[in-house]
Amino acid sequence: MTVHPRTSCPNRCVYCYVQDLGLDFRDAKPSRLSGEELVFSLVSNPWFLPGRMGTFLAFGSLCDPFHPSCVEKTIDFMVAVAGKLKNPCQFSTKMYLSEKTVERLSKIDGLSLSPLITITSLEKAHLLEPHASPPEKRMESISHLKAAGFKPLLFLRPIIPGVTDQEIDHILRRAKKAGAVGVVFGSLKVSQNILARLEQTGIDLKTTLKEENLSLEGDKLVPIPTIEFKKKAVHTAKERGLIPFLSTCCANAYTAQVPCMSLCWTTHFCTQCPNNCPHKIPDIPKEGIARTIRFLSRREPKRIRLEDQKITVYLPDSRRTKNVRKHGHMLQVAARKRVKIAQVRAFR
Ligand code: SF4
Numbered sequence: 090m091t092v093h094p095r096t097s098c099p100n101r102c103v104y105c106y107v108q109d110l111g112l113d114f115r116d117a118k119p120s121r122l123s124g125e126e127l128v129f130s131l132v133s134n135p136w137f138l139p140g141r142m143g144t145f146l147a148f149g150s151l152c153d154p155f156h157p158s159c160v161e162k163t164i165d166f167m168v169a170v171a172g173k174l175k176n177p178c179q180f181s182t183k184m185y186l187s188e189k190t191v192e193r194l195s196k197i198d199g200l201s202l203s204p205l206i207t208i209t210s211l212e213k214a215h216l217l218e219p220h221a222s223p224p225e226k227r228m229e230s231i232s233h234l235k236a237a238g239f240k241p242l243l244f245l246r247p248i249i250p251g252v253t254d255q256e257i258d259h260i261l262r263r264a265k266k267a268g269a270v271g272v273v274f275g276s277l278k279v280s281q282n283i284l285a286r287l288e289q290t291g292i293d294l295k296t297t298l299k300e301e302n303l304s305l306e307g308d309k310l311v312p313i314p315t316i317e318f319k320k321k322a323v324h325t326a327k328e329r330g331l332i333p334f335l336s337t338c339c340a341n342a343y344t345a346q347v348p349c350m351s352l353c354w355t356t357h358f359c360t361q362c363p364n365n366c367p368h369k370i371p372d373i374p375k376e377g378i379a380r381t382i383r384f385l386s387r388r389e390p391k392r393i394r395l396e397d398q399k400i401t402v403y404l405p406d407s408r409r410t411k412n413v414r415k416h417g418h419m420l421q422v423a424a425r426k427r428v429k430i431a432q433v434r435a436f437r
């Protein structure tokens with residue numbers, strides 16, 4: 090679940106999709122919520138499960154959470170989450186993190202924090218991210234985080250064909266030297282606007298789109314396939330002594346040392362990192378599952394089938410079906426197993 094210390098972003102990166110989501114860079118506004126109000130809004134969200142084994146939180150999908158205009162709000166939010174909820178937190182940033190800022194983060198009691206430092210290019214950063222901190226300052230952020238006891242990861246995102254793939258070895262080496270323990274790979278999404286902005290910086294992706302048989306329409310965001318690149322990149326990262334991740338939730342899980350909330354070990358996203366999720370799945374007995382379902386749905390399960398990776402709950406048929414997906418999701422997060430909720434007709 091994403092947390093937004095502000096909506097929209099003064100960094101105005103060329104490849105940013107924020108404007109395609111209907112937000113204007115000129116209207117960047119800090120959140121009006123206090124830390125306590127954020128906690129209240131999270132616990133009021135029916136898709137949110139509190140606690141270390143609960144919903145993972147990611148700071149910064151609509152802004153850079155460490156832009157000077159929202160550092161205080163971000164830290165305020167993290168203090169509140171750590172104090173009241175304990176959910177694993179993660180941020181991604183292109184801003185410089187001074188030793189002082191990192192020290193403040195390290196002093197937040199009870200905070201599980203997965204720091205991602207974003208770099209997409211060393212050579213073209215001044216064109217692609219003209220208002221963010223230069224990559225060498227971001228490398229310093231990695232060093233500060235490592236020195237303070239965090240497990241900083243390089244966030245190699247977005248992977249821009251012809252740019253990031255050309256520089257990957259150099260970036261990985263520099264990040265490792267700075268103190269990164271791993272790397273998360275993330276794809277690029279383009280719209281017509283993003284394509285045009287990239288073109289102005291001399292990056293032409295029209296051939297890539299044609300080769301991939303992709304067409305763009307207005308604001309619609311289309312991911313550029315990078316699966317082949319990522320397969321090689323995972324290998325390269327391991328050679329460079331970095332732990333590779335294909336999803337940010339895995340990085341968050343690795344830091345919090347809990348099983349991945351999205352059950353990535355059951356998908357092709359798992360890179361078999363040292364977190365070893367399959368060995369951390371909680372052992373929840375049927376009665377615990379029944380109690381959870383009673384609490385969530387106010388209905389008595391007729392039967393529960395418990396398998397290694399899957400739970401099937403049979404509920405009496407009811408008109409109150411609209412929350413079934415939410416309840417299944419909550420149980421899935423808590424139990425870290427796929428959940429299927431089946432409705433069965435009651436005998437008359
Ligand atoms: S820092 Fe992130 S949110 Fe801000 S403009 Fe750049 S890509 Fe967009």
Ligand code: SF4
Pocket residue numbers: 334338339340342343348349352353354355358359360361362363364365366367
């Ligand atoms: S073991 Fe696999 S699924 Fe679990 S955090 Fe590591 S990479 Fe992700």
